[in-house]
Amino acid sequence: MSTPFLSVRDLTVDFHTEDGVVHAVNGLSFDVEKGTTLGIVGESGSGKSVTNLTVLGLHNPENTTISGEIRLDGDELIGASRSSMEKLRGNKVAMIFQDPLTSLSPYHTIGKQIGEVYRKHKGASRAEARDRAIEMLTRVGIPQPKTRVDDYPHQFSGGMRQRAMIAMALVCDPDLLIADEPTTALDVTVQAQILDLLKNLQDEMGTSIILITHDLGVVANTAHDVLVMYAGRAVERGTVKEVLHEPRHPYTWGLLGSMPRLSSAVDVPLLPVRGTPPSLLNVPPGCPFHPRCDYVKLAGPELCRSERPELSPHRGHGDACYLTLAQKREIHK
Amino acid sequence: MSETTGESGGEALLELSGLKKHFPLTGGLIFKRQVGQVHAVDGIDLTVHAGETLGLVGESGCGKSTTGRLAARLLEPTAGNIRYAGQEIGHASRRGLKPIRAEIQMIFQDPYSSLNPRHTVGSIVGGPMEINGINPAGGVKNRVQELLEIVGLNPEHYNRFPHEFSGGQRQRIGVARALSLNPKLIIADEPVSALDVSIQAQVVNLLQQLQRDMGIAFLFIAHDLAVVRHFSQRVAVMYLGKIVEIADRDSLYTRPRHPYTHALLSAVPEVTEDDEPRERIRLAGDVPSPINPPSGCRFRTRCWKAQDKCATEEPPLVRLEGNKEGHLTACHFPEQPSVHGRDVVLDPALRS
Numbered sequence: 001m002s003t004p005f006l007s008v009r010d011l012t013v014d015f016h017t018e019d020g021v022v023h024a025v026n027g028l029s030f031d032v033e034k035g036t037t038l039g040i041v042g043e044s045g046s047g048k049s050v051t052n053l054t055v056l057g058l059h060n061p062e063n064t065t066i067s068g069e070i071r072l073d074g075d076e077l078i079g080a081s082r083s084s085m086e087k088l089r090g091n092k093v094a095m096i097f098q099d100p101l102t103s104l105s106p107y108h109t110i111g112k113q114i115g116e117v118y119r120k121h122k123g124a125s126r127a128e129a130r131d132r133a134i135e136m137l138t139r140v141g142i143p144q145p146k147t148r149v150d151d152y153p154h155q156f157s158g159g160m161r162q163r164a165m166i167a168m169a170l171v172c173d174p175d176l177l178i179a180d181e182p183t184t185a186l187d188v189t190v191q192a193q194i195l196d197l198l199k200n201l202q203d204e205m206g207t208s209i210i211l212i213t214h215d216l217g218v219v220a221n222t223a224h225d226v227l228v229m230y231a232g233r234a235v236e237r238g239t240v241k242e243v244l245h246e247p248r249h250p251y252t253w254g255l256l257g258s259m260p261r262l263s264s265a266v267d268v269p270l271l272p273v274r275g276t277p278p279s280l281l282n283v284p285p286g287c288p289f290h291p292r293c294d295y296v297k298l299a300g301p302e303l304c305r306s307e308r309p310e311l312s313p314h315r316g317h318g319d320a321c322y323l324t325l326a327q328k329r330e331i332h333k
Numbered sequence: 334m335s336e337t338t339g340e341s342g343g344e345a346l347l348e349l350s351g352l353k354k355h356f357p358l359t360g361g362l363i364f365k366r367q368v369g370q371v372h373a374v375d376g377i378d379l380t381v382h383a384g385e386t387l388g389l390v391g392e393s394g395c396g397k398s399t400t401g402r403l404a405a406r407l408l409e410p411t412a413g414n415i416r417y418a419g420q421e422i423g424h425a426s427r428r429g430l431k432p433i434r435a436e437i438q439m440i441f442q443d444p445y446s447s448l449n450p451r452h453t454v455g456s457i458v459g460g461p462m463e464i465n466g467i468n469p470a471g472g473v474k475n476r477v478q479e480l481l482e483i484v485g486l487n488p489e490h491y492n493r494f495p496h497e498f499s500g501g502q503r504q505r506i507g508v509a510r511a512l513s514l515n516p517k518l519i520i521a522d523e524p525v526s527a528l529d530v531s532i533q534a535q536v537v538n539l540l541q542q543l544q545r546d547m548g549i550a551f552l553f554i555a556h557d558l559a560v561v562r563h564f565s566q567r568v569a570v571m572y573l574g575k576i577v578e579i580a581d582r583d584s585l586y587t588r589p590r591h592p593y594t595h596a597l598l599s600a601v602p603e604v605t606e607d608d609e610p611r612e613r614i615r616l617a618g619d620v621p622s623p624i625n626p627p628s629g630c631r632f633r634t635r636c637w638k639a640q641d642k643c644a645t646e647e648p649p650l651v652r653l654e655g656n657k658e659g660h661l662t663a664c665h666f667p668e669q670p671s672v673h674g675r676d677v678v679l680d681p682a683l684r685s
C-alpha cells in the first residue's frame with residue numbers, strides 16, 4: 001500500500017486551563033489517503049475539531065501541549081516553524097468552517113477575500129487574482145460571478161456564503177481540505193447542494209477531504225472512511241460500509257440507535273446512550289465509555305474500568321472495545 | 334373547518350384559520366416610517382386535535398416558529414383566528430388569556446437562554462404554580478420533586494442552579510416547567526436541535542412517554558424531517574409563510590405530492606440499509622426573502638415544474654385525486670405519489 005497523504009500517529013493534545021488540564025485528544029491515530037474523504041464523527045467535546053486545528057497549527061501554543069506525529073505528504077508538522085506552516089495553510093491545506101458569516105470579513109468584498117489567498121501564495125497580481133476569484137465563484141455555482149465578486153458577505157445568503165468559503169479554500173488547489181461541520185448552519189436543501197458540490201470538486205481536483213460532523217447521515221452520503229471519536233479518542237474506524245452497516249463499538253451502536261431515520265419503524269422508542277459525555281478535565285479511567293456502556297459486565301468489568309482498550313493498530317475495520325468479535329456480531333443483530 | 338385542515342380523530346383543541354402575522358419594517362432616521370413588512374405567516378389553516386402530535390417542518394425563515402408563538406398567543410395575529418377549545422383567543426386581553434395560559438405551554442430550543450440563571454431549579458419549575466396560585470396537595474416543593482422525577486432528574490437537585498446541569502438535563506428542566514400546570518397542549522419549538530445526537534434521543538423518548546402517559550397534544554416544530562416523522566402523527570410542511578402540504582405521517586413521507594416536499598425528503602442525508610435508490614432532487618439557490626415573496630405559488634422560483642399559471646394564480650390547499658382523506662396539497666402540477674421518482678438537478682454547479 002502507498003503511504004497515506006496525511007498520517008496522524010499517537011496525537012495527544014492537552015490544554016492547560018485554570019481548572020486543570022483538558023485532555024482534548026488522547027493518543028489518536030488515523031490516515032487519509034489521496035483523493036478520499038475521511039469523516040470524523042463525534043459529539044461536542046469529543047476532540048474532533050481540536051484534532052484538525054492542530055493539523056493546521058491553529059492552536060494557541062502558550063497553553064497547549066502536543067505530542068505525537070502529524071505527517072503531511074512526508075513532512076512532519078508538529079514543531080514545524082511558523083513560516084513553514086504559513087506556506088502550508090491556504091496553499092496545501094485549507095479549511096472550511098461551520099459558520100460562514102463569522103469566518104468571512106464583513107469589511108472586504110468576497111472577491112478580495114478569495115483573491116488575497118491566491119496573491120499571497122502564488123504571487124499573482126491584483127487583476128489575476130480577481131480573474132481567479134471569478135473563475136472560482138463560477139465553479140462553486142454562484143450566479144452572475146462577474147458582478148457578485150464585488151459584493152460584500154452580507155449581500156450573500158447563507159448557502160452562497162458557504163459556497164464563497166469553499167471557493168476561497170480551493171483557490172490554490174489544496175491537496176487537503178478540512179471541512180469542520182460545513183453544513184450544520186445550513187438548511188437541509190442547501191446542505192444537500194453543498195455536500196454534492198464538495199463531492200464533485202473532489203472528483204475534479206483529486207483533493208483529500210476531512211469532513212468533521214456529528215451527523216452520521218452526512219458521513220454515509222459523502223465519506224469513504226469513518227473515524228468515530230469519543231472523549232478525545234478514536235473508538236472505531238473503517239470504511240463507511242463497515243462502520244455504519246456492521247458497527248462494532250457500543251458507542252457507535254448508541255449513535256446509530258439514537259438517530260431516527262426516514263425509513264425506520266415509527267412508534268418504537270429510540271435507543272439512546274444513557275448518561276452524558278464525560279468532562280475532558282476528568283476522563284474516566286479505563287475505557288472512557290464504560291460509565292455509559294451496557295456491556296461492561298459482558299466484556300469484563302475489571303478490564304473496562306482499569307485498562308484502556310486500544311484501537312487495533314492495523315488498517316481496516318477496527319474498534320477499541322474488549323468485547324469479542326462474536327459477541328459484537330451477536331449483540332448488533 | 335375540518336375539511337381545510339386535514340382530518341384526524343379526536344376533538345379539535347387548537348384551530349388556526351386564515352392566520353397571518355406580518356412584522357413591520359421601519360426606515361428613516363428620525364421619523365420612523367414603515368417601508369415594508371415581513372410576511373412571516375401568510376394565511377394558514379391548521380388544527381391540532383386533543384392528544385395528538387402535529388409536526389410542523391420547514392426551512393429557516395418559513396414561519397414555523399412564528400406559527401408556534403401565535404398558537405401560544407405570545408404574539409398577536411395580524412389577521413385570522415385562533416380558537417382554543419372552542420374559544421376565540423386571537424385578540425383576547427391578558428385577563429382573558431389567563432385561564433388558557435396554563436393549558437398551553439411552550440418548550441424552547443435553547444436550554445441555555447430559556448432558563449433564568451439566577452433561579453434555582455425549584456423556583457423555575459415551581460414558579461408557574463405560584464404565579465397561578467395553585468397549591469398542589471402535598472405542597473409545591475413536593476410537586477416539583479415529583480416533576481423532576483418524571484423527567485428523569487434527581488429530585489434532590491431541587492436547590493441547584495441551571496449552570497450545574499448539562500444541555501440535555503436543562504432541556505429536561507424546561508420540560509418539567511412546561512408540565513407543572515398540567516397543560517393540554519405543548520408547543521415544542523425545535524426542542525432537540527441544540528442537543529447532541531445521543532441526548533436528542535433521550536429527550537425525544539421522554540416527550541413521547543409523557544404524551545402517552547398524560548395525553549398531552551403537541552405542536553412539534555422542527556427542521557429535522559426524521560425527528561418529526563418519529564414524533565408526529567400528522568405533519569405539515571411550510572414554505573415562506575404558507576402550508577404547502579399536510580398529511581398523515583405515512584402519506585407525507587411515502588406519497589408526497591408537492592415538489593417542495595419531494596425536494597426536502599430527498600435532501601435528508603440518510604444512513605440507508607435497503608438498496609432502493611431514493612430520488613435525488615437538488616434545488617438551486619436559497620429560499621427567497623419573506624419581505625417580498627414571489628407572486629402566485631411561492632415555491633415557483635425554485636421549482637422545476639413552474640409554468641405561467643404558477644406566477645399568476647396561487648394554488649389552493651386541497652385534496653388531490655388519489656390522496657387519502659386529510660392529505661392536502663397546494664400545487665398546480667403535483668408530483669407522482671412516490672419518493673422513488675426521477676432525479677432533478679437544478680444547481681448549475683452540479684449539473685455539469
